[in-house]
Amino acid sequence: xxxxxxxxxxxSFSEEVxxxxxxxxxxxxxxxxxxxxxxxxxxGNRVFEHARGVVGEMQEQGNDPKKQRISEIRASRLxxxxxxxxxxxxxxxxxxxxxxxxDAYPGLTNKVTGHGSGERGSxxxxxxxxxxxxxxxxxxESFILLSPGNLWGSDDPYRVxxxxxxxxxxxxxxxxxxxxxxxxLVKVAYRPEKWLDxxxxxxxxxxxxxxxxxxxxxxxxQEAEPEVLDRYVGKRVPDKYLGSQNPVRYCDL
Numbered sequence: 347x348x349x350x351x352x353x354x355x356x357x358s359f360s361e362e363v364x365x366x367x368x369x370x371x372x373x374x375x376x377x378x379x380x381x382x383x384x385x386x387x388x389x390g391n392r393v394f395e396h397a398r399g400v401v402g403e404m405q406e407q408g409n410d411p412k413k414q415r416i417s418e419i420r421a422s423r424l425x426x427x428x429x430x431x432x433x434x435x436x437x438x439x440x441x442x443x444x445x446x447x448x449d450a451y452p453g454l455t456n457k458v459t460g461h462g463s464g465e466r467g468s469x470x471x472x473x474x475x476x477x478x479x480x481x482x483x484x485x486x487e488s489f490i491l492l493s494p495g496n497l498w499g500s501d502d503p504y505r506v507x508x509x510x511x512x513x514x515x516x517x518x519x520x521x522x523x524x525x526x527x528x529x530x531l532v533k534v535a536y537r538p539e540k541w542l543d544x545x546x547x548x549x550x551x552x553x554x555x556x557x558x559x560x561x562x563x564x565x566x567x568q569e570a571e572p573e574v575l576d577r578y579v580g581k582r583v584p585d586k587y588l589g590s591q592n593p594v595r596y597c598d599l
Contacts, residue, residue, distance in 0.1 A: 358391045369440040370433035377424045387444040412455035483581035489523040491595040509564020513594045515541035532578045538565035
């Protein structure tokens with residue numbers, strides 16, 4: 347009976363409303379404390395699909411914080427609150443609004459940062475000055491460029507950068523230098539010694555490894571030698587290596 351009542355409260359827009367909305371940006375709100383826990387963009391009934399997706403899946407949320415939050419709300423016999431933050435936009439503008447909101451709400455359950463957040467996202471004015479006045483590095487070898495996004499600063503830099511990335515370790519093994527950038531500025535440089543599947547057995551000391559994931563991998567290695575640090579760290583990444591939302595970029599000379 348309780349499950350049936352949940353089903354009836356899953357809402358949808360009429361065809362007339364969907365036509366008026368066009369692309370929109372939305373927030374999901376936890377009614378228990380009024381906290382925004384997810385920001386997204388979409389068309390049609392996208393805003394309602396998150397809650398609909400966990401109906402009948404209450405025991406199988408895995409390591410997805412958004413689904414877990416929705417499950418907890420539903421277990422309290424409450425419903426997720428849906429806020430349409432801005433609507434009637436073309437997709438390219440919706441991408442920018444979504445990215446700005448993701449930056450504005452810390453602690454979201456979003457798995458990825460907003461469009462362009464790495465290069466144009468929220469940060470202090472002093473950081474903007476440093477980024478745009480910094481010297482652009484000149485690469486002397488091929489490298490992997492990693493973009494940890496909002497994870498940067500959440501843990502020791504090495505633990506953040508070492509994983510866990512959705513890429514093939516067989517490809518990553520061909521590169522001998524790993525750089526990590528935030529806002530277009532190189533923060534750290536490492537020499538990977540071994541790439542491994544993202545499992546708790548392989549990374550027992552990384553607290554972010556809470557569940558084995560065969561689709562991701564990470565590396566073990568050492569900080570790059572001093573001359574390499576001098577060449578890259580604190581320098582700006584050339585524009586040709588930026589512009590992609592993929593947090594893993596293979597950069598060849």
